[in-house]
Amino acid sequence: MKYSSQMVAKPYFIFALILLAGEILFGITMSIQYIYGDFLFPMLPFNVLRMVHVNLLIVLLLFGFMGATYYLIPEEAERELWSPLLAKITFWVFVVAGVLTILGYLFVPYAELTKLTMNDLWPTMGREFLEQPTITKLGIVLVVVSYIFNVTMTVIKGRTTTISIILLTGLFGLAFFFLFAFEFSDNMITDKFFWWFVVHLWVEATWELILGALLAFVLVKLTGVDREHIDKWLYLIIAMTLIAGLAGTGHHFFYIGLPGYWLWIGSIASAAEPIPFFLMILFAYNMIKNRRIQDDNKIALTWAKGTAVVGFLGAGVWGFMHTLAPVDYYTHGTQLTAAHAHLSFFGAYVMICFTLISYAMPILRGRPHGNCAKAQKVELTSFWLMVIGMIGLTLALTVAGVMQIEMQRIPDSAHAMAFMDVQAKLSTIYIIRSLFGVMTFVGLLVYFYSFFVKEERVAI
Amino acid sequence: MTERITKDMARNIYFGGGLFAILVFVGLTFDTVKQIPKLSHASKITKSVALGKKVWENNDCVGCHTLMGEGAYYAPELGNAFKRLGGGDEAAFKAYLAGWMAAQPLHVKNRRKMPQFHLTPTQVNNLADFLIWTSRVNNQDWPPNIQG
Numbered sequence: 001m002k003y004s005s006q007m008v009a010k011p012y013f014i015f016a017l018i019l020l021a022g023e024i025l026f027g028i029t030m031s032i033q034y035i036y037g038d039f040l041f042p043m044l045p046f047n048v049l050r051m052v053h054v055n056l057l058i059v060l061l062l063f064g065f066m067g068a069t070y071y072l073i074p075e076e077a078e079r080e081l082w083s084p085l086l087a088k089i090t091f092w093v094f095v096v097a098g099v100l101t102i103l104g105y106l107f108v109p110y111a112e113l114t115k116l117t118m119n120d121l122w123p124t125m126g127r128e129f130l131e132q133p134t135i136t137k138l139g140i141v142l143v144v145v146s147y148i149f150n151v152t153m154t155v156i157k158g159r160t161t162t163i164s165i166i167l168l169t170g171l172f173g174l175a176f177f178f179l180f181a182f183e184f185s186d187n188m189i190t191d192k193f194f195w196w197f198v199v200h201l202w203v204e205a206t207w208e209l210i211l212g213a214l215l216a217f218v219l220v221k222l223t224g225v226d227r228e229h230i231d232k233w234l235y236l237i238i239a240m241t242l243i244a245g246l247a248g249t250g251h252h253f254f255y256i257g258l259p260g261y262w263l264w265i266g267s268i269a270s271a272a273e274p275i276p277f278f279l280m281i282l283f284a285y286n287m288i289k290n291r292r293i294q295d296d297n298k299i300a301l302t303w304a305k306g307t308a309v310v311g312f313l314g315a316g317v318w319g320f321m322h323t324l325a326p327v328d329y330y331t332h333g334t335q336l337t338a339a340h341a342h343l344s345f346f347g348a349y350v351m352i353c354f355t356l357i358s359y360a361m362p363i364l365r366g367r368p369h370g371n372c373a374k375a376q377k378v379e380l381t382s383f384w385l386m387v388i389g390m391i392g393l394t395l396a397l398t399v400a401g402v403m404q405i406e407m408q409r410i411p412d413s414a415h416a417m418a419f420m421d422v423q424a425k426l427s428t429i430y431i432i433r434s435l436f437g438v439m440t441f442v443g444l445l446v447y448f449y450s451f452f453v454k455e456e457r458v459a460i
Numbered sequence: 461m462t463e464r465i466t467k468d469m470a471r472n473i474y475f476g477g478g479l480f481a482i483l484v485f486v487g488l489t490f491d492t493v494k495q496i497p498k499l500s501h502a503s504k505i506t507k508s509v510a511l512g513k514k515v516w517e518n519n520d521c522v523g524c525h526t527l528m529g530e531g532a533y534y535a536p537e538l539g540n541a542f543k544r545l546g547g548g549d550e551a552a553f554k555a556y557l558a559g560w561m562a563a564q565p566l567h568v569k570n571r572r573k574m575p576q577f578h579l580t581p582t583q584v585n586n587l588a589d590f591l592i593w594t595s596r597v598n599n600q601d602w603p604p605n606i607q608g
């Protein structure tokens with residue numbers, strides 16, 4: 001560790017991992033309710049579990065990004081963080097706000113929660129992923145603004161690099177597009193339109209810049225490749241991200257009451273969205289081929305490669321499957337959508353957090369050459385358990401989606417099967433999905449265990 | 461191939477392409493916002509429809525259901541519930557919905573459950589008006605059939 005203020009990253013990483021464990025546990029619980037509707041009902045209805053599941057995901061990724069940034073920015077800027085104290089305060093503010101909100105979901109009926117937090121004053125609740133009370137949303141803004149301010153000040157006062165500029169661009173974009181979460185209207189169609197300004201323009205525009213910058217940072221460190229070379233790749237990746245990803249928002253505007261031109265614009269633009277993800281694979285492998293140094297932290301490089309590959313599978317391949325309007329007419333809002341959502345979020349964003357954690361945590365724990373070989377071996381096992389678990393889960397959901405489309409969507413009204421009847425037919429596949437979910441969780445436990453594997457003493 | 465592209469060229473593609481993409485997207489956004497009132501029949505958003513939307517949001521219906529294909533995939537699509545459950549007849553749909561909301565949760569073992577929300581008759585009426593309005597939005601004739 002070159003700068004002592006990088007240490008503030010540690011609690012962010014640890015808390016992100018704890019939240020991930022919670023996220024997966026709630027996911028497994030939901031997957032059981034998918035098959036046995038009485039499981040935990042009415043104590044915890046499905047929508048409550050789902051709210052906790054997806055909110056934990058978003059918050060854990062924000063913690064992961066913040067930890068990653070606080071680790072990376074001092075090294076890039078070649079100076080201490082502008083205010084480590086501010087970073088510590090925002091950590092605790094975010095933890096308290098997050099925990100209170102989750103407890104609110106679990107123990108207060110949602111309608112009560114809307115009253116308690118005076119949602120009528122500024123109604124932003126009851127939307128997918130954005131279920132948080134308005135006051136929590138304001139808290140998130142506060143936390144994110146202080147975080148970006150801290151990072152910006154550090155960059156301004158120190159060295160600027162392409163990586164830090166692109167990371168900051170992504171962060172400013174993240175903050176800007178979150179403001180659309182505060183939009184409200186009596187017209188549901190207007191709400192739906194702007195909802196995607198948060199969701200799509202996060203994961204397929206601004207977060208992709210963050211992803212590119214984080215991946216580039218780890219590759220610079222682990223391969224020692226010339227920055228000129230890395231920067232060029234990074235610019236190409238984010239150029240394609242914006243060119244395809246902005247108009248690509250149109251792939252969500254096909255069937256929700258918006259103008260027909262989105263059928264064309266959304267299909268064509270978003271068909272190019274896999275390109276930046278593919279470039280990330282070429283980028284990672286090209287850097288590794290041209291590497292100048294051999295870092296002992298091999299597992300971090302495995303995570304970096306894994307992020308590029310699984311991110312491309314989830315976002316690029318599974319995204320492309322349903323991104324053309326005539327296909328989406330049949331696949332829209334089916335288990336196929338769920339399949340894509342799982343592998344893309346995991347492959348791109350959860351795995352980049354693992355990459356940064358596996359790269360930085362050993363250094364933060366006083367092991368500049370990475371963990372010992374034995375610990376890395378354990379971690380490699382966890383890598384494969386989680387990756388295979390998530391790919392298996394995705395394949396199961398894909399099969400469920402295709403069967404749902406065949407039975408419920410393709411036949412005409414006289415012959416199509418009702419939603420609930422179709423779901424009953426898919427129960428075996430849902431059991432398989434649950435098992436792969438459990439495998440992913442076991443993988444995470446093995447990952448936790450790898451932190452405690454001790455250095456082997458060499459007998460002389 | 462990438463050997464021939466220099467860092468400066470890549471940066472110019474980023475700034476040029478990015479700026480172009482932003483301008484196109486902003487332009488389309490303004491046009492879309494202008495067209496939404498007509499496509500959604502905004503003039504038909506009565507007080508009751510607006511209140512129904514509130515009931516929908518305050519009870520997180522979207523945490524189990526989809527509305528025009530967006531939401532959760534645990535329970536049936538409700539964007540076309542008026543057509544599926546009311547056959548396009550407003551009075552019939554209102555009666556059905558009132559009965560349905562009052563009967564939850566259904567006591568069928570192991571079947572997925574919908575909670576009891578304890579809504580007032582006015583709230584259920586608002587909800588029905590909201591779902592009737594939703595089903596009439598011009599959304600390129602989605603879903604493909606009545607099952608949603």
Ligand code: HEM
Pocket residue numbers: 128203204251252270271273274314315316318319320322323324328331332333334337340341344345348349529530531
């Ligand atoms: C890491 C990047 C990505 C993430 C995290 C992601 C995540 C998601 C999520 C969560 C949804 C479901 C939204 C909902 O609840 O309605 C979704 C839908 C969708 N995504 Fe992605 N996505 C990514 C990249 C892509 C890419 C690159 C494409 C296209 C090539 C794509 C195409 C789609 C389409 C067409 C839908 C709508 C599916 C439907 O109609 O139901 N996604 N995505």
Ligand SMILES: [Fe+2]
Pocket residue numbers: 200204248249251252
């Ligand atoms: Fe998207």
